[in-house]
Amino acid sequence: MKRWTLALLLALAACQPAEVDPAFDEAKGAELLAAYEAARVDGDFEIAEARGDELRQRHGETEAAATMRRTIEQVRAEAEKMRENRRLVGLWEYQEIPAAGGIQNTAALYSRVEVDPESEVAATPDARLILRRHPEWGESAYLVLAQQALQCGPPCVMQIRFDDGEPQRYTGDPADTGTGPALFIEDRDRFLAAMTDATRVRIELPRSGHLVPVFEFEVGGFLPRRHLED
Numbered sequence: 001m002k003r004w005t006l007a008l009l010l011a012l013a014a015c016q017p018a019e020v021d022p023a024f025d026e027a028k029g030a031e032l033l034a035a036y037e038a039a040r041v042d043g044d045f046e047i048a049e050a051r052g053d054e055l056r057q058r059h060g061e062t063e064a065a066a067t068m069r070r071t072i073e074q075v076r077a078e079a080e081k082m083r084e085n086r087r088l089v090g091l092w093e094y095q096e097i098p099a100a101g102g103i104q105n106t107a108a109l110y111s112r113v114e115v116d117p118e119s120e121v122a123a124t125p126d127a128r129l130i131l132r133r134h135p136e137w138g139e140s141a142y143l144v145l146a147q148q149a150l151q152c153g154p155p156c157v158m159q160i161r162f163d164d165g166e167p168q169r170y171t172g173d174p175a176d177t178g179t180g181p182a183l184f185i186e187d188r189d190r191f192l193a194a195m196t197d198a199t200r201v202r203i204e205l206p207r208s209g210h211l212v213p214v215f216e217f218e219v220g221g222f223l224p225r226r227h228l229e230d
Helices: 002-015 026-042 045-059 063-069 072-091 188-196 224-228
Strands: 093-099 102-110 127-134 138-145 156-162 168-176 181-185 200-204 214-218
Touching (some): 026 063, 045 063, 045 072, 138 188, 156 181, 168 188
Antiparallel strands (some): 138 181, 156 168, 200 214
16 A cells, blocks of 8 residues: 555656746746836836846746847946936936025036045035026026135136037136135026036136146036926
8 A cells, every 4th residue: 555655646746847947937037028128118228127137147048038138238238328317417406495586596516526435534526516597696607616715817717628529718707605715607608508418517717826726517417497497
């Protein structure tokens, strides 16, 4: 009886389908590939990248994984563009505050600083670029500087470069914020039009002693509608 029972169990075990190795599971791989392709077609490249990585890790030996590998590098590149654009947009700060005669709108961005991965102290930006729309004072673009004093002009002539273009000459009007110097860019409309089409702006002030103040701004995330539309 025991021998018969053992033989029956062995026979039943032999009839059971073998467990599929996840790496070769074509059915599961096809499901993830479908999710990957759907996200890619919709332009959700970060989601597509995540589904592609999941497919590679779980079912990397399937035909579905082989199909995914034909387009994953393009998906990664597009996903990185999305992350970089989100970072650039996040650099800007927009405010709407009550002012005499209506609402003051500002868009502000700190200058770029070099990041030292070995330092525990965050570097302090040297300047802040501010775009302002004021109901009484009009529209302006200006720098608020971290330095204690500004000796420039009159007139204060600066060189501004948009991306890799040639430096352009702009005139600045120095002012005092009460906590430090500011410098208004007099041709605000020309500056704003060029800045809106750029990803980087480099502003160089005249030499002061042994120092040539240079400020670089990553302006590519500027959203005109957030600042210019009421």
